[in-house]
Amino acid sequence: MSTKEAAPWESPTLANASRTLTMCRAQREAVEWEMTNDPNVFMVGEDISGFGGVFGTADGLGAKFGLDRVIDMPISETGFMGLAAGAAMEGMRPIVELAYVDFIGVCFNALANFAAKTHFMSGGQFKVPMVLLTGTGAGYSNAAQHSQCMHATLAHMPGIKVVSPTNAYDAKGMMHTAIRDDNLVVFMVHKGASGVGFMGPLVKTSLADVPQGDYTVPFGKVKVYREGTDVSIVAVGLAVHHALQAAEELAKDGISAEVVDLRSLVPLDRDGIMESVAKTGRLVVADEDYLSYGVSGEVIATVVERDPTVLKAPARRVCVPDVSIPFSRPLEYSILPVASRIADAARAVMSNDRGKGRV
Amino acid sequence: MSLTSDVRRKMYEVMVRSRAFDDRLTEQYWIDKKPIFAFGAGPLPGELHTSHGQEPVGAGVCAALLADDMITTGHRPHHIAVARGVDLKSLTAEIFGRKTGLSGGRGGHMHIYDKRVNFSSSGIIAEGLGPAAGMALARKMQGKPGIGISFIGEGAVNQGAFHEVMNIVGVFKLPFICVIEDNKYAVTTHKSASTATERNSDRATCYGMTGEFVSGNDPDLIYAAAERAVTRARTGGGGTILEVETARLLGHFMGDPGGYITGERKLYQVDPIPIYRRRLIDENILTEATASALELAVNTEVNEAMRFAAESPFPDPIDALNCTFAD
Amino acid sequence: MTEAKDVFEVRVTKETLGEGSESGSIILWMYPEGARVQRGDVIAEFLVDKITLEIQAPATGVLRIKVPAELAVADGALLALIESY
The missing domain is CATH 3.40.50.920 (Rossmann fold)
Known part of the structure; x- marks a missing residue:
């Protein structure tokens, strides 16, 4: 540490206490923070380590944490959802990226019948702390199989927490909450509001000042x-x-x-x-x-x-x-x-x- | 480990325990289900898939494992649970839906979980494969010992999950064993009618895994093959698809008389326990007297577990509302 | 009011645009005009075709935004200045 007193704007805590972020970037910061601070947190999904995921949810994480913690999976959603659930049962905290929630059909069993029910069926012996990070929504001509929200489909199943932040502040705080939760949390972000550049002009009301560092936004509060x-x-x-x-x-x-x-x-x-x-x-x-x-x-x-x-x-x-x-x-x-x-x-x-x- | 006399005696004991367990359950199952079968009636309601005939698979594979290893199984889990050392009393109580059961009566016989011995089962075909691979991955990431073992039936290989998970195991060289219990029947459908290859262990080549096929429902051979697979998994040699030819002496579940198992196909369905007993006596590993004493002790233990379960209270109805989420 | 000691330019370069793209645009300025930023801070997201890039502050100082978001800019365009004191 330098003994010279820093000018206010040179102190990260003061000068950069918050910035305006998109949801996508804000939630990624939470993932990055958790991965830095908890060795049990890791990410699996398709095209995430280099490409950063179709919607940028893992941008830069592969370079920072390596292929052993940002794990590219084959196109085998039922396989890697089950894999993540098993890893979670053994104390890991996987974040699984599923670019489009529409694909839930090919892995619904591993989620709804396994990950969501294991805590109950085992009488609380096994916890399944995992986050399913997924994109929802329409509005950009991607048609019937890449535009659904499926809020109710997932929320209907017992044992799954389902959240859907709508601004960057909540996205970061709720992602921290999701990763620290001991249950399966489906983290849904509307693709049109996530702030991915190629989705068109940003939804201004989704942008927010986001503090550096970690903070949580609790689930279950409007x-x-x-x-x-x-x-x-x-x-x-x-x-x-x-x-x-x-x-x-x-x-x-x-x-x-x-x-x-x-x-x-x-x-x-x-x-x-x-x-x-x-x-x-x-x-x-x-x-x-x-x-x-x-x-x-x-x-x-x-x-x-x-x-x-x-x-x-x-x-x-x-x-x-x-x-x-x-x-x-x-x-x-x-x-x-x-x-x-x-x-x-x-x-x-x-x-x-x-x-x-x-x- | 190697196939010592102790290991063989232990395997026999485990097989006898599993059989006694299933026999007692079967007796209980039929109470109040005759003359008219009612699925939910009697002290043991619901579906019951006993393991009669498949005991060598549980005994042989589990004898080759260590305490750190993690097992997932399917809808027919008793012989594996017993071989793994799942607490017999709480296991029985769970199957009877009692408060003292492993899951407080929330699971029942297809959903057996005992974290103490790293054991879980789930009633959906091939569903345990991904989790067992994930458990293996977790230990690898944590730098802790332990391999993942998933037991499935020969019919389960036709699930997409089998292909997906085996490929993932191969790609990531996970310490994993897929044990396929080939009892020839997926419910009522014969292997030859459902599966385009005679031996599913042959599929291992496609996944960068080692395939082994063990004929004869023989605990000694199963143990030896499992030991090879375990050694491979522990030493970075990758995963194994270990297919074991076994027997399903009864129907798919209680109440299925198995009338479709006819002719030559009946020859497969031979009780392995008397055969093994005879072999151990012939090889002077057991005597008639020590075998009988062992059987008596095991039966007593199983009867005690049944009594424990029967005398245990039912759960409080409010418990249905607990445990959906971890706090 | 003190005079800026140094002024650092943030410009679009050929490297930013990559091969085959003639222009891009700022999607989001993360700090408002006049904000104090630190060298290395990501100050903006810049979109080239379907790819989002990060624009970092080349120096510690005060951000002077020269191009609003959602405007197409080509190679060489001045995006911002960082005034250091």
């Missing part, structure tokens, strides 16, 4: 992005950003929308949902997953089960209407929960517009 009094827009993933845009539009009409980011699907902050809806008395749920049997229904069920009398109007859902994601841009955008659809739904709720069909 984040109120924007406070409002007339209607709660409860959203997950990229739909949160659409909701923020919708709230801007609604403000022009004199409607005060509260935007609530679920952040974590399992555990779900039912109190947080209730608190917002009880305040506004109106509810729109926005989710880029399929409409039926999903997160949106779960949010509404939460309100209905706890106290339906808080609702001044029927709740509305803005989701993908139970069809596959189309390729062609106008087709695709017609079914995504974009700001205009969310705003329309909010207006409909505000006018208590019963029976005019689904938005």
Whole structure:
């Protein structure tokens, strides 16, 4: 250490206390920190050591930690999910990269029947602390097999924690939380909001000042992005950003929308949902997953089960209407929960517009 | 280790224990399931896949292992669990769904976990392969001893997981053994009808692994082959696909009379335990008297385990809500 | 106000662009105009075709941004200055 007193901007803790980061970079910092500080943390996936993963989730990690800790796998998802689960049972903390959540089908058994159930079936003898880091979402013409969210598919299975941060601060803090969690955590980041350069212009509301060093953001707490009094827009993933845009539009009409980011699907902050809806008395749920049997229904069920009398109007859902994601841009955008659809739904709720069909 | 008299006596003992265990379970299983079979009825509800006839595989392979080694198995785990030294009382209690069971009654007979002896089983075909390879990888990364062993049936090789994991084992030279218990039947489908190759051990070549095929359901030969595989794994020689021809004396599960096993195919299904007993007596490793004493002691032990289970309380219903997540 | 002792330029180079690409663009400035940065800090992400590159501060000092994000820039373009005091 130099004895010369550093100028404020030369001290890393002061000058660089935080920077504006994309989610992708922020979560990667958390991975890097954990790998540096815990020898049991390692990463497996396809094309990660040199290429950094299709969505840059492992950029630079291979060079820093070597091929023994950033392990490129053959295209064998069921094999390496099982491998990771077994390593986790023996005290390691694997982070498995699955570029597209759509591929979950080829490894669902290893996740849902093995990793998710082992702690239960063993009566707590074996823990499976692993993170599945995966990209979700549509909006860039990648069609039906590379555009899904599958929030509900994973959240439905007992034993899996499912989180989906929507800004860089949360992405880093929740990644620390995920890696330190003793369970299987599916860490979903919408590709369109992750901040990967080639996905197009950055989603500005996903950028955030991110501190250096480690910090955690707990699971199971909603984040109120924007406070409002007339209607709660409860959203997950990229739909949160659409909701923020919708709230801007609604403000022009004199409607005060509260935007609530679920952040974590399992555990779900039912109190947080209730608190917002009880305040506004109106509810729109926005989710880029399929409409039926999903997160949106779960949010509404939460309100209905706890106290339906808080609702001044029927709740509305803005989701993908139970069809596959189309390729062609106008087709695709017609079914995504974009700001205009969310705003329309909010207006409909505000006018208590019963029976005019689904938005 | 080598095939000493002690090892052989131990293997015999393990086989007898496993058989006595399965025999007692079978008796319990049929209670309240006759004359009309009801899956969930009786003191032992659910599916039951006993290991009658496959005892040599568990005994032979496990005798060649050390305490640090890690085993995953499938839906027919009793003979391997017993050979591995899974605590017999808590194992039995688990199968009876009692609070004192290994998993407090959450698992049942297909889902046997005993961390104390690095043992786990799972009911989905070929699902234990990846985890066993991962356990081996973990130890390698941690610089700790221990190899991964996964037991599967001959039908499981037709799962994609088999191909994926074997290739990964080969690519990363993991200290791993895949033991294929070839009892000729995947539920009711004969190996010849499901599998395009006669010996799955031949597939090892494709994965950069060593393949061995052991005929005859013979614990001595199984032990010797397992020992070779273990040595390879411990000395950086890579993985082994060890296929063992064994016998399934009963149906796929209790209640399957196995009527489809006919003609020549019945010849395979020979009880290995009396054969081994005779051999050990002929070779003066056991006498009629010491064998009988051993059998009596083992049966007593198994009966005690059954009594322990039967007398154990059922879990509190609230326990269904525990253990989904680790805190 | 003190005069800057040295001014370091951050420019697009042929190495940044690689072979076969004529331009790229800043995706994100991680620090605001006038922020104090340290030598080696990643100050921006720069996109060339599908590849995201990191732009590092060549010196410790104050960041002066010369090109906004999402604008195409070619070889030689001045992206920023770092004023050291």
